[in-house]
Amino acid sequence: MSTSEAQEMVAKERIMKHMNADHQESIRRYIEASEQTSFYQVRDAQMTDINLNNIKISYGGKQAVIPFDPPMKSLREARERLVQMDKDSLQTLGRSDISITKFVQPYAIPAHMMNFTTWLITYTAFSRRSNFMAGSLLYDTLLSRTPGFATFCLTIQPLLLVIIMGAHSVECVLMARKLAKHGLTPFEAVWWLWVGTTFVEGFTASLRLNGLIAEKKKEKEAKKH
Structure with a gap:
């Protein structure tokens, strides 16, 4: 050679x-x-x-x-x-030249963390009808003093859960499309973190992603000068 x-x-x-x-x-x-x-x-x-x-x-x-x-x-x-x-x-x-490779936790923004926590508590409470009945931990510790409110929650539980899960599932689809545009696929753990938290908290996850994209765009523009 x-x-x-x-x-x-x-x-x-x-x-x-x-x-x-x-x-x-x-x-x-x-x-x-x-x-x-x-x-x-x-x-x-x-x-x-x-x-x-x-x-x-x-x-x-x-x-x-x-x-x-x-x-x-x-x-x-x-x-x-x-x-x-x-x-x-x-x-x-049809993809962006901005690649997303990291996840921004809800606790990075206090208001987002509050929203995430609220929805997580809501999911947990409304996951079972029995949570609003006497004998459950939730009822006995918090709702026994307001039986009318417990009855109301018991009545709306199936419908509310369906509405929440349906709305947040749509948010997940939109999130997945946005992630695909920025190079993330379901084969990467970061994809699951973004989509999983979206299912819990809804639109605030998308707000954090938009902020991360804007930050990366600024960094890319700065490198050109």
């Missing part, structure tokens, strides 16, 4: 190692955009080769070949080309 060939192999290995370790999201987007696959199919995507003409990616037992147009003149162009390919993939998929 000549010196130039050896240097090319080293460069290839360095690029693939870097992409597979630090830019998994980009690799998955390349496949989703070019092969029209779902996030489930590309969850294990790995770059297996790169040359002046294309990159090769294995996923789900398949292999995709994605061409460079036009071909590169040198592997030194790889970084710029891969970045542009990712931008094109984001545009094709």
